[in-house]
Amino acid sequence: MNAALRSPQPPLIERLPEVRGRVTADAPLDRITWFRVGGCAEVMFKPADMEDLAMFLKGLPIDVPVTVMGVGSNLLVRDGGVPGVLIRLGAAFAKMRALDDYVLEAGAAALDLTVAKAAHAASIAGLEFFCGVPGTLGGALRMNAGAYNSETKDVLIEAEAIDRRGRIHRVTPCDLGMSYRHSDAPADWIFTRAWLQGRPGDPQVIGGMMATIQAQREESQPVKTRTGGSTFKNPVGLKAWQLIDAAGCRGLRMGAAQVSEMHCNFLINTGGATAAELEGLGEEVRRRVKESSGVDLEWEIRRIGVAAKGGAR
Numbered sequence: 001m002n003a004a005l006r007s008p009q010p011p012l013i014e015r016l017p018e019v020r021g022r023v024t025a026d027a028p029l030d031r032i033t034w035f036r037v038g039g040c041a042e043v044m045f046k047p048a049d050m051e052d053l054a055m056f057l058k059g060l061p062i063d064v065p066v067t068v069m070g071v072g073s074n075l076l077v078r079d080g081g082v083p084g085v086l087i088r089l090g091a092a093f094a095k096m097r098a099l100d101d102y103v104l105e106a107g108a109a110a111l112d113l114t115v116a117k118a119a120h121a122a123s124i125a126g127l128e129f130f131c132g133v134p135g136t137l138g139g140a141l142r143m144n145a146g147a148y149n150s151e152t153k154d155v156l157i158e159a160e161a162i163d164r165r166g167r168i169h170r171v172t173p174c175d176l177g178m179s180y181r182h183s184d185a186p187a188d189w190i191f192t193r194a195w196l197q198g199r200p201g202d203p204q205v206i207g208g209m210m211a212t213i214q215a216q217r218e219e220s221q222p223v224k225t226r227t228g229g230s231t232f233k234n235p236v237g238l239k240a241w242q243l244i245d246a247a248g249c250r251g252l253r254m255g256a257a258q259v260s261e262m263h264c265n266f267l268i269n270t271g272g273a274t275a276a277e278l279e280g281l282g283e284e285v286r287r288r289v290k291e292s293s294g295v296d297l298e299w300e301i302r303r304i305g306v307a308a309k310g311g312a313r
Contacts, residue, residue, distance in 0.1 A: 012043050012084070017059030020048040027086070029069075029077045034134070035267075036226045037275045038077025039305060041067075041086035049092040050162075050192060058166035060085065066164060067304055068190050070136035071111065074143070074229045076301050079275045079308035089138065093192055098122035102198040103157065108138030108191040112145070115196070116210055125201025126155055132213040134229050138191040143300075144178040148213055153178035157195040164188035181233050181300055222260045226269035231282055232297040240297060241265040244285055247292035254281040267301075279303060 013025045027044035030037050047053035060066070065084030069075065093109035096118045104124055106115050116131035132147035133140055140152045141159050153173040161169045163186065177184030185191075217223060232240040241264050244250070250264040256273035259281065260266040267278050286297045 012064065015061055015064070016043065016045075016085070017056055019045065019056050020052045021056075021090075022046045029072070029082065029086075033072035033075055033077050033228075034226060035072075035076060035228050035269050035273075035275070035278060037079070037269060037273060037278060039079050039081025039275075039308065041082045043085045045085050045087050046090050047087070047092070053087070053089075053190070053192075054162060054166040054168070056166075057162065057164060060164075062164075066188065068138070069304075070109070070139045073135035074139060074145075074301055076228055076275055076278055076303045078279070078303065078305035080306035082305040087190065089136075089190075089192070093138075098124060099195075102126075102200055104196045104198060105193065106137050106196060107193045108136060108141065110137050111135070112137060112140055119196075119198055120203060120206045120210060123201055123203050123206070124198035125206050126198040127196060128206060128209040128213060131210045132217050137194060141176075141191045141194055142183060142185060143181050143302075144183050145181070148216075151178075151180075155196045155198065157197050159191055159194040161185065161189040161191045163190075168192075220263055222262045222266050222268055225260070225266075226271075226273075227260070227266050228278075228301045230265050230300050231267050232265055232286075233300045235295050235297070238295065239265075243289045243293050243295055243297065247285070247288040249285045249288055252281065252285065254278075254284065257281040259285060274308075275305075276307060 013023060016023060024044045027041045029041055047056060067082050067086045069086055069088050089109035093107040096104060096106045096110055098104055102124045104119050112130040112133040112135055115137055116127055119127035129148045129150035133145045144152050146152060156173045159171055234240050244264045249259050251261045252259045255277035256270045257277040258268050258270050260268050267281060289295055289297050
């Protein structure tokens with residue numbers, strides 16, 4: 001049959017397996033990313049629970065791309081949106097409970113701040129640093145997030161993930177090859193929960209440490225602006241912000257995107273910026289730092305999706 005006479009492919013949403021969770025076509029993402037930019041997800045799926053997620057993945061056509069998104073903190077969604085299915089884990093994946101021996105079991109959709117608060121409530125010390133990490137535990141597992149001289153791998157006992165075929169895996173930090181802002185977790189894995197090791201602590205001391213971390217963060221970072229957190233990883237032995245500052249990029253603008261005056265390893269949307277402007281500004285910062293210091297900055301912010309038609313990317 002002539003290709004021009006073939007029936008057009010049905011909309012993606014009509015090709016998906018039956019689920020108990022929520023499926024939405026053309027779901028806007030600019031409302032939920034911290035940058036407040038980006039296009040739509042072709043389809044967004046919010047599974048009802050682990051069983052629903054597993055059955056969905058098992059029945060999903062293999063040609064359909066899958067992207068996972070947390071709360072949109074350390075993330076830049078491009079203006080053309082995200083093709084395929086974007087999965088967001090909800091309340092069923094955010095449950096937490098304290099176990100024996102000062103272990104906290106936490107769902108991957110739990111906010112890192114909430115993880116720290118749950119540990120505080122259970123008199124578990126050692127997890128305070130999570131209150132200084134934006135995003136969810138799933139994202140922290142994926143990138144070995146950390147703050148204030150502690151990293152996820154330092155407290156992780158074991159993590160649970162589900163792959164593209166709906167198979168469940170239980171892995172340790174060694175299995176994940178975790179290093180600075182990196183893990184070797186396969187790209188198709190979706191983290192669902194983790195077990196974190198703490199130690200006995202005084203709730204008053206734990207609370208005081210958390211308050212100090214949050215105060216320091218508010219004093220040194222533009223946390224009340226539309227930003228995506230730290231933009232670039234720190235090169236070995238160096239600080240990204242110092243390289244950016246030395247390259248003359250503090251306050252640099254591209255359209256409505258700007259390098260923060262407060263902390264120049266943060267990009268901010270001053271109002272009405274596009275994802276293309278933010279990404280373009282980041283690339284200009286990288287170019288200037290390379291020219292100034294010879295250092296290639298590596299993006300820490302995850303960039304997903306496609307450029308808008310006619311865009312530069």
